[in-house]
Amino acid sequence: MCMSDRPVKIIGGGLAGSEAAWQLLRRGIPVRLYEMRPLKMTAAHKTGLLGELVCSNSLRSADILSAPGLLKEELRLAGSLIMEAALESRVPAGSAMAVDRQLFAEYITERLGSHPLFELVHEEIGEIPDDGIVIVSTGPLTSRAFSEALKGILEGEYLYFYDAIAPIVDADGIDYSIVFRASRYGKGGDDYLNCPMNEEEYNRFYDALISADRVRAREFEDEKFFEGCMPIEVMAERGRDTLRYGPMKPVGLRDPRTGKEPHAVVQLRLENRQGSSYNMVGFQTRLKWPEQDRVFRLIPGLRDVEFLRYGSIHRNTFINGPRFLSETLSLKNNPDLYIGGQLTGVEGYIESTATGLLAGINIWRRLTGRPPAIPPKETAHGGLLRHVTSSSPEGFQPSNINFGLIPPPEERIRDKREKKEYIVRRALQRWKEYLSEINEPQRCIIRR
Numbered sequence: 001m002c003m004s005d006r007p008v009k010i011i012g013g014g015l016a017g018s019e020a021a022w023q024l025l026r027r028g029i030p031v032r033l034y035e036m037r038p039l040k041m042t043a044a045h046k047t048g049l050l051g052e053l054v055c056s057n058s059l060r061s062a063d064i065l066s067a068p069g070l071l072k073e074e075l076r077l078a079g080s081l082i083m084e085a086a087l088e089s090r091v092p093a094g095s096a097m098a099v100d101r102q103l104f105a106e107y108i109t110e111r112l113g114s115h116p117l118f119e120l121v122h123e124e125i126g127e128i129p130d131d132g133i134v135i136v137s138t139g140p141l142t143s144r145a146f147s148e149a150l151k152g153i154l155e156g157e158y159l160y161f162y163d164a165i166a167p168i169v170d171a172d173g174i175d176y177s178i179v180f181r182a183s184r185y186g187k188g189g190d191d192y193l194n195c196p197m198n199e200e201e202y203n204r205f206y207d208a209l210i211s212a213d214r215v216r217a218r219e220f221e222d223e224k225f226f227e228g229c230m231p232i233e234v235m236a237e238r239g240r241d242t243l244r245y246g247p248m249k250p251v252g253l254r255d256p257r258t259g260k261e262p263h264a265v266v267q268l269r270l271e272n273r274q275g276s277s278y279n280m281v282g283f284q285t286r287l288k289w290p291e292q293d294r295v296f297r298l299i300p301g302l303r304d305v306e307f308l309r310y311g312s313i314h315r316n317t318f319i320n321g322p323r324f325l326s327e328t329l330s331l332k333n334n335p336d337l338y339i340g341g342q343l344t345g346v347e348g349y350i351e352s353t354a355t356g357l358l359a360g361i362n363i364w365r366r367l368t369g370r371p372p373a374i375p376p377k378e379t380a381h382g383g384l385l386r387h388v389t390s391s392s393p394e395g396f397q398p399s400n401i402n403f404g405l406i407p408p409p410e411e412r413i414r415d416k417r418e419k420k421e422y423i424v425r426r427a428l429q430r431w432k433e434y435l436s437e438i439n440e441p442q443r444c445i446i447r448r
């Protein structure tokens with residue numbers, strides 16, 4: 001086993017930082033992890049434990065035929081500490097993988113803390129260390145002082161704001177006998193799909209929307225929304241017809257089934273080049289996920305869609321990954337500085353974990369003279385990595401894992417279940433090949 005005397009410094013002991021630390025430690029690389037809690041808390045964390053979950057205790061679907069299920073399986077196969085902790089602290093939650101959050105974080109803290117090559121320093125870091133290799137994984141609630149330091153090295157192109165995320169739906173579930181393709185006044189080609197509503201359908205949808213259960217605003221998020229990211233249900237409260245003059249305006253659109261302008265329209269915008277998913281335009285929302293499922297299915301044409309991503313609004317801090325990140329997750333202009341977790345532009349617990357895992361593996365490879373190891377694009381890890389490194393930097397938005405990030409089967413498969421089975425089988429095969437390649441023994445050259 002290769003040993004390195006100088007520790008890799010990790011700033012932030014959340015999900016990504018803990019996973020990155022583990023991937024280094026288990027390969028013989030010493031780690032010094034800086035975590036500011038409990039000396040200084042974020043507005044959401046409650047303990048000083050490593051790997052604390054800030055909100056839900058769910059790591060999402062356990063179904064291997066779902067994208068989150070696939071990502072978790074890839075993590076498990078790669079010896080992820082976060083997955084090990086999840087399996088040790090699992091609680092029954094139907095088809096989801098949910099954990100006892102206290103046991104989960106205690107397990108992570110104990111496993112890392114008892115490793116002989118691990119050092120934990122409780123300290124708020126205010127400057128980016130400039131000696132040796134550093135992983136920055138301070139998360140969506142990065143402390144203010146450190147945000148300023150990051151801004152400095154990112155030439156002001158640092159993003160810190162309230163995320164307003166609209167749901168994304170799977171193209172296969174859309175009812176194309178109802179939904180029609182057109183742009184307003186015929187301008188701009190047929191880029192949008194339109195879900196038309198008559199008055200009765202609109203009223204039913206409106207009543208369900210304004211009475212639906214919402215995620216409570218939290219103290220640290222209690223700020224005014226920009227007009228452009230106002231939740232759809234908050235806008236609806238201004239009056240029954242407000243949405244018809246806003247995101248649901250029907251003007252310039254003609255429903256081919258009736259030849260008339262609908263009473264209201266929900267527009268869907270293509271989310272990816274493969275055409276496998278659509279974004280619900282202007283539908284950023286704070287409705288609880290099961291409520292989004294219930295209410296948005298009332299929209300004609302969307303009854304049977306699968307929600308690849310639910311809408312949400314919360315404070316977020318992330319960098320423009322495609323502009324700044326290399327495929328190893330180091331900064332393009334500073335190869336000693338790696339970024340992990342939500343800061344890279346992924347969204348979610350397991351996604352943050354995945355980027356920590358990739359950063360850890362790549363640092364180990366670099367320190368031991370191995371070339372970078374980039375996961376294949378057909379894997380869930382590869383899909384996420386490409387999202388944060390190869391999307392268009394213009395208007396870059398964070399994403400959680402969904403099948404839209406993974407290339408579709410080479411040949412069209414009509415049956416939805418068969419299609420997912422194919423994608424998952426192909427992903428796991430490629431991931432196993434990748435893991436056996438990265439773990440190949442090699443001559444040990446410690447490069448610093």
Ligand SMILES: Cc1cc2nc3c(=O)[nH]c(=O)nc-3n(C[C@H](O)[C@H](O)[C@H](O)COP(=O)(O)OP(=O)(O)OC[C@H]3O[C@@H](n4cnc5c(N)ncnc54)[C@H](O)[C@@H]3O)c2cc1C
Nearest residue numbers: 012014015016036055056125139143146341342348349352
């Ligand atoms: C309010 C909120 C709710 C969320 N809910 C969910 C959810 O339910 N499900 C989901 O999948 N995702 C959720 N997310 C998104 C995201 O998945 C989590 O925030 C996830 O924990 C991100 O992982 P991370 O490792 O990037 O950051 P974190 O897990 O937040 O870890 C970052 C760590 O860095 C530390 N830190 C920050 N600044 C410094 C500093 N200057 N010096 C030293 N340490 C520092 C913090 O104390 C923290 O421990 C939520 C995000 C937010 C903000």
